[in-house]
Amino acid sequence: MTPRPSPFRFRELLAAAVLLAPAAALAQACCTGASALAPARLTLHEDALVGVQLSPAALVGSWDGARAFVPSPAGATELRLQEVLVGSIRFLSRGQATAAVPFLETYRRLGGLGEFGGGFGDVVLSGRWDFVQAGESARIPGLAAVLGVQFPTGRPPESAHLPLGTDTTGAGSFQFSAGFAVEQSWAHWFATGTALLTQATPRKVGSITELLGLQVTVIGAAGYAFDTEAALAVTVAYTDSGDAWLNGAVAKGSGRARTTLGVSGALPLSEDWRLQGSLTTDVPAPFLGRNEPTNVGLTLMIVRSWT
Amino acid sequence: MMTMPAVLLALSLAAGPELPTTPFAASDGKAYVLKDTLAASRFTVLVFFAHTCPIMRAHDARVIALAQKYAEKGVRVLLVDSEADATAERAAKDAAERHYPFPILVDADGALAHALGVRFATTAVVLEAGGKVRYRGGIDADKQRLRPESPFYLADALDAVLAGGSPKESETKALGCVLRFK
Numbered sequence: 310m311t312p313r314p315s316p317f318r319f320r321e322l323l324a325a326a327v328l329l330a331p332a333a334a335l336a337q338a339c340c341t342g343a344s345a346l347a348p349a350r351l352t353l354h355e356d357a358l359v360g361v362q363l364s365p366a367a368l369v370g371s372w373d374g375a376r377a378f379v380p381s382p383a384g385a386t387e388l389r390l391q392e393v394l395v396g397s398i399r400f401l402s403r404g405q406a407t408a409a410v411p412f413l414e415t416y417r418r419l420g421g422l423g424e425f426g427g428g429f430g431d432v433v434l435s436g437r438w439d440f441v442q443a444g445e446s447a448r449i450p451g452l453a454a455v456l457g458v459q460f461p462t463g464r465p466p467e468s469a470h471l472p473l474g475t476d477t478t479g480a481g482s483f484q485f486s487a488g489f490a491v492e493q494s495w496a497h498w499f500a501t502g503t504a505l506l507t508q509a510t511p512r513k514v515g516s517i518t519e520l521l522g523l524q525v526t527v528i529g530a531a532g533y534a535f536d537t538e539a540a541l542a543v544t545v546a547y548t549d550s551g552d553a554w555l556n557g558a559v560a561k562g563s564g565r566a567r568t569t570l571g572v573s574g575a576l577p578l579s580e581d582w583r584l585q586g587s588l589t590t591d592v593p594a595p596f597l598g599r600n601e602p603t604n605v606g607l608t609l610m611i612v613r614s615w616t
Numbered sequence: 617m618m619t620m621p622a623v624l625l626a627l628s629l630a631a632g633p634e635l636p637t638t639p640f641a642a643s644d645g646k647a648y649v650l651k652d653t654l655a656a657s658r659f660t661v662l663v664f665f666a667h668t669c670p671i672m673r674a675h676d677a678r679v680i681a682l683a684q685k686y687a688e689k690g691v692r693v694l695l696v697d698s699e700a701d702a703t704a705e706r707a708a709k710d711a712a713e714r715h716y717p718f719p720i721l722v723d724a725d726g727a728l729a730h731a732l733g734v735r736f737a738t739t740a741v742v743l744e745a746g747g748k749v750r751y752r753g754g755i756d757a758d759k760q761r762l763r764p765e766s767p768f769y770l771a772d773a774l775d776a777v778l779a780g781g782s783p784k785e786s787e788t789k790a791l792g793c794v795l796r797f798k
Binding site for chain 1: 700736758759763793798
């Protein structure tokens, strides 16, 4: 199965969520947070925030159905820029809700044809409830439930008008996610793990009803927070989804998988502003992915918060 | 928005919390019985301390200055270390290194923090001699970058109670680190 073009995808938000989790103010058990479903998680004392995220990425290849890594052919290029406007708000002390509105632009060049397209992507709403805050118990790690919904507000592949599909910006169906996150801090060090299940709703493409397989995402991160509240973290994320169903029959070999590594950092600019960034790469090695494109990407996010 | 447990806690604090009666070890080698300690001053300020919290460290000078300023008005400042790994030895070391002119009480089981509903370092609680809570919240509205123009909640609360009134804001947000309890 050929990897599909890479529209804005929920799991990318998930990965970004961890990579961009508020490492700012992670110092000590102070405001530990990593792993969140939302790309703009509130730090310990924040009541609300808005942020703008810029994410350029380049396609370097793909994994095929046999989990072999295949570099992009000579002359093929795919560059993508994604901007996301995010906002988060706290409720009932331990809860937070986040909305993310993405916009994508893609440049793709293949076989002598170059094309540029873009548009609004799939809006994501997510929530998080911290049953136990990281660091508040020496024995019990922080524990949170996370939920999310991706709305099919972007343009799905079958609705793309451009020949190379660069105006594809959405998955074409609702996607519901639920999971949990654990995290703990030890003085300046912190670690977090998140596990999520994501299920898309069926969608109709011509005469075919497609239902994507259940997706499992596991994300781990560890890092160090400085006294200045600047922080650095390394992250690994793995997603695996089962075979899709087409008109009620399993499409064997259509399952997907992906492994992403990242290094992220946060730099407080003032009490209310911070800069977050990350460098991520899908690991271009055999067996670490299946039916997925592999990208190298950079993310920068500026956040204004209210405490 | 206050949750129901927070409302119940606020009501309980207003009525006078049930404070621990067992003596607290402290950084100066003495043992402090809270009831007696409170009775010895017009008002006592308990500032909850965390050994590695950068926000607490950023406020060290401000707390020391406040303690010195209000001492002659009958206000005593004490730090409280309620974290699971608190010991008198570590408290003594911290007090010496950070030049605290007041002791750090060791509340390693978190009993005092729990009684006062405290979850974060830098939370300051102003208690009357009889143990009634008059203020609970932040020292000010800052984290690490102390702004001169920032509201100084604790000082404002002390001025109000020393003048015989009530703080304009008797509950504010403390912006310090999560206290790690047992």
